[in-house]
Amino acid sequence: MEDPIISLKNVSVTFCGNEKNVTAVDHVSFDIQKGDVFGIIGYSGAGKSTLARTINFLQRPTQGQIIVNGQSLIDLSAAQLRNSRKKIGMIFQHFNLMNTRTVEENITLPLLHSGLSKVAQREKAERLLKLVGLANKKMSYPRQLSGGQKQRVAIARSLANDPEILISDEATSALDPKTTEDILTILKKLNTELHLTIIMISHEMEVIKSTCNKVVVLNQGKVVENGSILDLFLHPKEVLTQTFIGFGHQNNDVIQSLDLRPKETVIEVTFINSPNEDQAKIVEIIAVLGVPMRIFYSNSQFIQQRVITNLILGIQGNKEQVAKVLRQLKSHRYNYQLTGGGRSY
Numbered sequence: 001m002e003d004p005i006i007s008l009k010n011v012s013v014t015f016c017g018n019e020k021n022v023t024a025v026d027h028v029s030f031d032i033q034k035g036d037v038f039g040i041i042g043y044s045g046a047g048k049s050t051l052a053r054t055i056n057f058l059q060r061p062t063q064g065q066i067i068v069n070g071q072s073l074i075d076l077s078a079a080q081l082r083n084s085r086k087k088i089g090m091i092f093q094h095f096n097l098m099n100t101r102t103v104e105e106n107i108t109l110p111l112l113h114s115g116l117s118k119v120a121q122r123e124k125a126e127r128l129l130k131l132v133g134l135a136n137k138k139m140s141y142p143r144q145l146s147g148g149q150k151q152r153v154a155i156a157r158s159l160a161n162d163p164e165i166l167i168s169d170e171a172t173s174a175l176d177p178k179t180t181e182d183i184l185t186i187l188k189k190l191n192t193e194l195h196l197t198i199i200m201i202s203h204e205m206e207v208i209k210s211t212c213n214k215v216v217v218l219n220q221g222k223v224v225e226n227g228s229i230l231d232l233f234l235h236p237k238e239v240l241t242q243t244f245i246g247f248g249h250q251n252n253d254v255i256q257s258l259d260l261r262p263k264e265t266v267i268e269v270t271f272i273n274s275p276n277e278d279q280a281k282i283v284e285i286i287a288v289l290g291v292p293m294r295i296f297y298s299n300s301q302f303i304q305q306r307v308i309t310n311l312i313l314g315i316q317g318n319k320e321q322v323a324k325v326l327r328q329l330k331s332h333r334y335n336y337q338l339t340g341g342g343r344s345y
């Protein structure tokens, strides 16, 4: 495998307060490969924004190393750091545009000391505006634009210095679902056409799920899961992750509402690709064992052009019979979880 474009090694950020210190980022390590759309998900206060700012050294880590393109940022002089930062664009929830400047001026602002002539700067702005589908708005002011249009301008501006990496910090959080989809489509296009590596920070799994190939889940500054988005859905390790992926919430509701029979145990099975065939196969596997079974609930989601299905079953039998069912599921490579919050009898 190629060397990662970004590598975080044991990074922590502690803010010293008068009353107590806050460790916003706590011993975080992960690698991002070139071309990844890498998601960072966590609730408010989890440390996402601090981590984003740390990745481009706007925030100095208290400890640990950040290596971008093989170069440790801690070793760079202020001038080298400024240069290195140009290779990392950023977009934010509230766009951060200059309201007194036109759209074109907002985009050419980062090019002020680029050495490009005014004409070349304007040409570049025009090219970038075309890329984000706003070619006709270059003389408008931000106040004349919708939220989605403002975010497109912010994206164009973030690309002015030809970055290799784009950090999107909750860039769609202030937008409606349709506009969110439009912005995510633009970001995906930039990833596939310009090979831009994207770090997508969000508290919404819908955003992460529809764009990212990899993801880390952050909780109280710590990475609690790290892997491919498919793995996250197939083998969520943490309850927090299950809550994010939605199965957790829905499944808990379903399980709590079940009217279980005596000796009935609830099992959640998760599988990828063929919802109907797999469901039929699971029914068959259990039927062969002669253990009574009920299907309570089934839910499929599209992730990375694949279908992930979650099935909630009730198995009526003694401990040995349940163990037999689980062994069979395991031998057929189905992921399962015994659930029910103690609601198995």
Ligand SMILES: Nc1ncnc2c1ncn2[C@@H]1O[C@H](COP(=O)(O)OP(=O)(O)OP(=O)(O)O)[C@@H](O)[C@H]1O
Binding pocket: 015, 016, 022, 023, 024, 042, 043, 044, 045, 046, 047, 048, 049, 050, 051, 203
């Ligand atoms: N400059 C600062 N000084 C002191 N504490 C800070 C500072 N910046 C962030 N924090 C604290 O660090 C923790 C993580 O904050 P951060 O903004 O990184 O989280 P977040 O996941 O991005 O949340 P949100 O989505 O609400 O912005 C919080 O407890 C926050 O209060």
